[in-house]
Amino acid sequence: xxxxxxxxxxxxxxxxxxxxxxxxxxxxxxxxxxxxxxxxxxxxxxxxxxxxxxxxxxxxxxxxxxxxxxxxxxxxxxxxxxxxxxxxxxxxxxxxxxxxxxxxxxxxxxxxxxxxxxxxxxxxxxxxxxxxxxxxxxxxxxxxxxxxxxxxxxxxxxxxxxxxxxxxxxxxxxxxxxxxxxxxxxxxxxxxxxxxxxxxxxxxxxxxxxxxxxxxxxxxxxxxxxxxxxxxxxxxxxxxxxxxxxxxxxxxxxxxxxxxxxxxxxxxxxxxxxxxxxxxxxxxxxxxxxxxxxxxxxxxxxxxxxxxxxxxx
DNA sequence: TCGAAAAGTATAGATGGGTG
DNA sequence: CACCCATCTATACTTTTCGA
Numbered sequence: 001x002x003x004x005x006x007x008x009x010x011x012x013x014x015x016x017x018x019x020x021x022x023x024x025x026x027x028x029x030x031x032x033x034x035x036x037x038x039x040x041x042x043x044x045x046x047x048x049x050x051x052x053x054x055x056x057x058x059x060x061x062x063x064x065x066x067x068x069x070x071x072x073x074x075x076x077x078x079x080x081x082x083x084x085x086x087x088x089x090x091x092x093x094x095x096x097x098x099x100x101x102x103x104x105x106x107x108x109x110x111x112x113x114x115x116x117x118x119x120x121x122x123x124x125x126x127x128x129x130x131x132x133x134x135x136x137x138x139x140x141x142x143x144x145x146x147x148x149x150x151x152x153x154x155x156x157x158x159x160x161x162x163x164x165x166x167x168x169x170x171x172x173x174x175x176x177x178x179x180x181x182x183x184x185x186x187x188x189x190x191x192x193x194x195x196x197x198x199x200x201x202x203x204x205x206x207x208x209x210x211x212x213x214x215x216x217x218x219x220x221x222x223x224x225x226x227x228x229x230x231x232x233x234x235x236x237x238x239x240x241x242x243x244x245x246x247x248x249x250x251x252x253x254x255x256x257x258x259x260x261x262x263x264x265x266x267x268x269x270x271x272x273x274x275x276x277x278x279x280x281x282x283x284x285x286x287x288x289x290x291x292x293x294x295x296x297x298x299x300x301x302x303x304x305x306x307x308x309x310x311x312x313x
Numbered sequence: 314t315c316g317a318a319a320a321g322t323a324t325a326g327a328t329g330g331g332t333g
Numbered sequence: 334c335a336c337c338c339a340t341c342t343a344t345a346c347t348t349t350t351c352g353a
Contacts, residue, residue, distance in 0.1 A: 040342060049320075050320065050321060050322080051341080052343075053319075055343060056343090057319085059343085072342065316352095317353105318351090318352105319351100320348085321346100322345105322346085322347075323345085323347100324343100324346105326344100327342085328340085329339090330340105332335100333336090
């Protein structure tokens with residue numbers, strides 16, 4: 001049985017920009033989202049509206065501007081040249097409007113906003129429980145859409161609001177926060193390292209290695225295997241660090257991982273930590289926020305919240 | 314209180330991919 | 334190639350909201 005959805009006003013952080021008998025400025029974010037997604041249905045999901053509501057909103061804009069704005073192409077839509085022109089003009093207009101209005105008030109405990117997060121493994125296992133727990137207690141209406149990885153886009157092509165990973169990204173309307181320095185170690189089965197207490201870099205790469213698959217575009221391990229010689233040391237490519245630990249603890253393979261990952265290995269077979277004879281022994285962990293409006297109070301709240309929660313491993 | 318308009322539900326129609 | 338199914342947009346009609 002389908003649940004009946006009652007028509008409702010937009011969330012509390014929205015500003016009503018309807019000018020009676022003139023242009024409805026609420027149509028601008030609808031237009032922008034449709035331009036971004038090139039898809040009425042997906043735009044509707046992002047905006048928290050039904051698909052016909054977005055379709056009707058675009059129809060009103062079509063009448064206003066006397067241009068089709070979007071033409072159907074296959075299963076999707078393609079913007080007309082006039083739509084591209086309007087997109088640029090609306091962006092300028094919105095920028096001016098954002099600067100004129102004082103920042104709206106954001107109430108996390110009342111908000112039903114959706115935030116999209118990309119979190120790189122293994123940081124997801126570390127931070128997601130903390131983040132979910134905090135949101136559950138302090139902002140239960142907020143929904144988190146989390147994907148794995150270190151990309152600005154989800155596998156569905158949606159824009160990410162925040163990213164947790166080992167890379168900082170520069171650019172306009174991108175906010176970067178250094179969270180902490182993650183210390184790395186080599187790990188091996190307990191009996192492995194007794195014969196090589198003082199290891200050099202060349203000796204390290206003569207051993208057989210287990211890594212997070214380098215086929216993953218955002219592989220945690222890739223940074224240490226940037227030459228064919230180093231890659232020739234790889235004997236096993238797993239999907240995540242915890243599967244590497246399992247393999248390493250039962251074979252003669254070694255792997256590189258953050259020290260906190262090994263500390264979590266409470267109940268498994270014993271492993272030892274090896275000091276890395278490598279240049280990269282630490283990696284900076286960053287929180288990156290993407291926004292079209294850095295003064296958006298919801299964005300600021302989430303940025304500060306994630307910074308606080310993810311301050312240390 | 315009432316009417317206009319926005320946003321809802323239901324559904325028709327177009328398109329594209331998979332399969333026999 | 335035909336058919337089926339999933340996906341996506343548009344339209345008809347209903348419900349809800351809000352300003353006069």
